[in-house]
Amino acid sequence: xMEEFKPVRSIFEIxxxxxxxxxxxxxxxxxxxxxxxxxxxxxxxEPIVVNATGCVEVATSVYPQTAWxxxxxxxxxxxxxxxxxxxxxxxxxxxxxxxxxxERPVIVFAGDGGTFDIGLQALSGALxxxxxxxxxxxxxxxxxxxxxxxxxxxxxxAWTTTSPFGKVWPGKRERKKDIISIVASHGVPYTATASIxxxxxxxxxxxxxxxxxGPTFLHVYAPCNRGWRFDPSLxxxxxxxxxxxxxxxxxxxxxxxxxxxxxxxxxRPLEDFLSIQGRFRHLLRxxxxxxxxxxxxxxxxxxxxxxxxxxxxxxx
Amino acid sequence: xxxxxSHQGHRDGQRGGEGVVELGERLEYKKMLLTGDDAVAxxxxxxxxxxxxxxxxxxQTVIVERIAEFAANGEFEGEFVPVESEHSAMSACVGGALxxxxxxxxxxxxxxxxxxxxxxxxxxxxxxxxxxxxxRALNAPLxxxxxxSDIMGSRDSGWIxxxxxxxxxxxxxxxxxxxxxxxxxxxxxxxxxxxxxxxxAEIVRMLPDExxxxxxxxxxxxxxxxxxxxxxxxxxxLPDTYQYFKDDHxxxxxxxxxxxxxxxxxxxxxxxxxxxxxxxxxxxxxDVVMIMLGSYAGTARMAARRMRSEGHKVGVLSLxxxxxxxxxxxxxxxxxxxxxxxxxRALSYGAPANPLMTxxxxxxxxxxxxxxxxxxxxxxxxxxxxEDDARTLLEYALKEGPRREFFFYYGGRE
Numbered sequence: 001x002m003e004e005f006k007p008v009r010s011i012f013e014i015x016x017x018x019x020x021x022x023x024x025x026x027x028x029x030x031x032x033x034x035x036x037x038x039x040x041x042x043x044x045x046e047p048i049v050v051n052a053t054g055c056v057e058v059a060t061s062v063y064p065q066t067a068w069x070x071x072x073x074x075x076x077x078x079x080x081x082x083x084x085x086x087x088x089x090x091x092x093x094x095x096x097x098x099x100x101x102x103e104r105p106v107i108v109f110a111g112d113g114g115t116f117d118i119g120l121q122a123l124s125g126a127l128x129x130x131x132x133x134x135x136x137x138x139x140x141x142x143x144x145x146x147x148x149x150x151x152x153x154x155x156x157x158a159w160t161t162t163s164p165f166g167k168v169w170p171g172k173r174e175r176k177k178d179i180i181s182i183v184a185s186h187g188v189p190y191t192a193t194a195s196i197x198x199x200x201x202x203x204x205x206x207x208x209x210x211x212x213x214g215p216t217f218l219h220v221y222a223p224c225n226r227g228w229r230f231d232p233s234l235x236x237x238x239x240x241x242x243x244x245x246x247x248x249x250x251x252x253x254x255x256x257x258x259x260x261x262x263x264x265x266x267x268r269p270l271e272d273f274l275s276i277q278g279r280f281r282h283l284l285r286x287x288x289x290x291x292x293x294x295x296x297x298x299x300x301x302x303x304x305x306x307x308x309x310x311x312x313x314x315x316x
Numbered sequence: 317x318x319x320x321x322s323h324q325g326h327r328d329g330q331r332g333g334e335g336v337v338e339l340g341e342r343l344e345y346k347k348m349l350l351t352g353d354d355a356v357a358x359x360x361x362x363x364x365x366x367x368x369x370x371x372x373x374x375x376q377t378v379i380v381e382r383i384a385e386f387a388a389n390g391e392f393e394g395e396f397v398p399v400e401s402e403h404s405a406m407s408a409c410v411g412g413a414l415x416x417x418x419x420x421x422x423x424x425x426x427x428x429x430x431x432x433x434x435x436x437x438x439x440x441x442x443x444x445x446x447x448x449x450x451x452r453a454l455n456a457p458l459x460x461x462x463x464x465s466d467i468m469g470s471r472d473s474g475w476i477x478x479x480x481x482x483x484x485x486x487x488x489x490x491x492x493x494x495x496x497x498x499x500x501x502x503x504x505x506x507x508x509x510x511x512x513x514x515x516x517a518e519i520v521r522m523l524p525d526e527x528x529x530x531x532x533x534x535x536x537x538x539x540x541x542x543x544x545x546x547x548x549x550x551x552x553x554l555p556d557t558y559q560y561f562k563d564d565h566x567x568x569x570x571x572x573x574x575x576x577x578x579x580x581x582x583x584x585x586x587x588x589x590x591x592x593x594x595x596x597x598x599x600x601x602x603d604v605v606m607i608m609l610g611s612y613a614g615t616a617r618m619a620a621r622r623m624r625s626e627g628h629k630v631g632v633l634s635l636x637x638x639x640x641x642x643x644x645x646x647x648x649x650x651x652x653x654x655x656x657x658x659x660x661r662a663l664s665y666g667a668p669a670n671p672l673m674t675x676x677x678x679x680x681x682x683x684x685x686x687x688x689x690x691x692x693x694x695x696x697x698x699x700x701x702x703e704d705d706a707r708t709l710l711e712y713a714l715k716e717g718p719r720r721e722f723f724f725y726y727g728g729r730e
Contacts, residue, residue: 046546048541048542050411057552058552061548061550061551061552062551062552062553062554063551063552063553063554063557064551064557066548066551068546068548069546070546071541071542071543071546071547071548072541072546072547072548072549073411073414073541073548073549073550074549074550074551074552075407075410075411075434075437075441075550076407076433076434076437078403079403079404079407079434081404082369082399082403082404082405082407082408082411083407083408083410083411083414084411085369085397085399085404085407085408085411086367086369086397086407086408086409086410086411086412086413086414086419087411087412087414087415087541088411089367089369089395089397089408089412090366090367090395090411090412090413090415090417090419091415091417091542092395093366093367093393093394093395093417094366094415094416094417094542096393097366097393099416099417099534100542104542121400121401121404122400122401122403122404122407124400125399125400125401125404128400129397129398129399
């Protein structure tokens with residue numbers, strides 16, 4: 001069941017009440033923090049946040065301080081979807097017994113490691129059981145908290161400390177896992193990608209996701225300047241170019257229907273995205289030309305597939 | 317007729333028995349023939365639990381099945397969350413407990429091992445909850461039968477650990493567990509031996525729903541995620557503060573005995589059933605005392621009773637509490653004994669001694685008591701232990717022998 005929701009069209013619609021305090025310990029130019037601030041600002045009600053172990057968690061919660069102006073809990077790395085399941089289910093019982101008046105929205109923040117890899121089972125379980133929660137994966141495409149190790153969200157060809165490029169390896173040798181398809185396969189009502197540059201798109205998706213009575217999922221592209229090797233001033237620009245080169249398409253899967261929410265009719269060359277990041281710059285060297293072509297083909301194929309899915313599911 | 321017995325409860329050939337017995341004015345109970353697993357499920361239903369998150373594993377399965385049946389028939393008022401693993405079971409319990417709800421899970425063996433990481437979080441976040449552990453051996457080799465390797469592996473997670481010796485004790489201890497955990501802000505694990513308790517039916521004197529509801533009440537208020545003023549839970553503590561949390565947790569465990577005793581006494585008030593940190597059998601003038609955990613203590617008591625009638629001074633001491641360890645009570649009880657037979661159903665490879673033996677020796681050393689001690693590893697992976705086996709060991713201990721000894725006792729085969 002879906003409630004009414006309003007798309008975000010202007011900055012003046014956004015409440016001024018901050019839910020993430022300034023002064024936390026994240027790096028300058030941290031993409032995930034921008035994403036989380038945007039998401040919390042636009043949540044219609046004060047949510048309960050469950051946070052997986054990771055950069056965001058350690059940067060916001062060093063005892064005796066906290067940056068969270070909303071109720072917040074962290075338990076471990078791989079179990080945030082399960083913790084959120086418990087919070088949600090317990091609220092149902094408390095409400096039935098008259099202990100509370102209403103249930104509050106539950107939002108999970110977990111990185112790509114905590115979602116694509118070690119937390120995938122807990123996520124799948126929670127999705128299948130249908131707990132009402134918005135699960136947000138802030139994707140910075142590697143294990144950044146431990147110092148830039150590859151995850152299954154790391155794209156092909158990217159350098160990390162465990163997928164270095166060398167005489168034989170081009171960087172990461174495997175493609176990025178398609179988490180949206182995995183989530184959508186659970187039959188959840190709403191799942192979408194988003195990016196911090198396209199904030200109206202992101203905020204609209206948050207409102208839409210929270211309007212559903214069931215599990216919803218947001219995959220937010222959140223550049224990490226430390227891990228991707230770019231200047232902290234470029235975080236938002238990197239996020240923008242990821243979309244404008246079709247490297248990270250913005251789309252949603254709503255009730256089984258695919259829709260590209262930010263069309264990119266004339267994509268910029270992929271090099272515009274790669275060249276401003278140290279993790280990809282080797283791909284522009286002649287000896288890695290083959291790897292660059294492979295990556296370009298993956299990007300093209302993915303876009304074509306997405307367009308086909310959008311067309312195929314728009315009828316009916 | 318109690319509904320749990322009218323359907324699948326009969327699958328294992330159980331029979332429902334019933335009869336209301338009134339004990340004076342206040343005490344009344346219904347006699348039912350229940351397995352340990354069934355008894356635990358009834359205890360959970362009656363304790364007004366808000367959230368059960370559990371994953372099936374032999375031999376705990378029936379607990380989960382029964383609670384699911386209660387939920388399916390509208391008899392369980394809380395939420396039943398059939399999670400996809402034990403790791404998620406404990407994680408969901410932590411999430412539930414953070415809202416102030418009363419939560420429960422049950423597991424065994426591999427399941428407890430899979431939860432291991434989150435057991436520490438639950439305990440050090442000081443979250444009240446109860447868990448039943450259907451004690452089962454750990455792989456490898458794969459074995460579904462009873463020993464205590466599972467709970468010994470989680471011994472140091474900071475949970476209160478209680479043992480039961482019969483289905484009725486499992487029922488009573490689970491009800492007490494909610495109240496204990498909510499009075500000391502520590503989670504409580506109630507152990508019941510695989511099959512010998514989980515799947516063996518005995519008469520359980522079930523107390524009326526309203527009596528249990530009144531006894532457990534609603535969980536007392538504590539800081540939660542639902543508080544008016546937002547709070548953060550599960551923060552990161554750097555080396556300058558981490559130790560304070562651990563110190564606080566450690567002290568809470570040290571200081572928990574009076575609270576546990578109070579709950580046991582209150583429970584006696586509603587049930588007429590007395591619970592204490594240790595169970596003593598024929599210890600007053602015993603030369604040899606067998607020290608045990610779990611259901612085989614009953615077997616040993618049978619042997620001791622017969623040997624007593626033949627004039628042998630033997631007794632049996634079993635532990636109802638394992639953590640906190642009831643040092644004072646054990647010391648008082650064994651002070652005059654010459655020989656202790658410490659029975660371990662778990663191993664600690666390469667250690668100076670096995671788990672229970674380590675505890676007993678440490679305790680005796682601190683008290684300056686020197687005794688002959690025989691440490692026996694027995695009943696591993698469901699290894700049988702009969703009255704004759706208990707007798708064999710007690711007779712052996714009555715004879716002269718070395719001051720310290722350790723051996724495996726295979727039971728039956730020797």
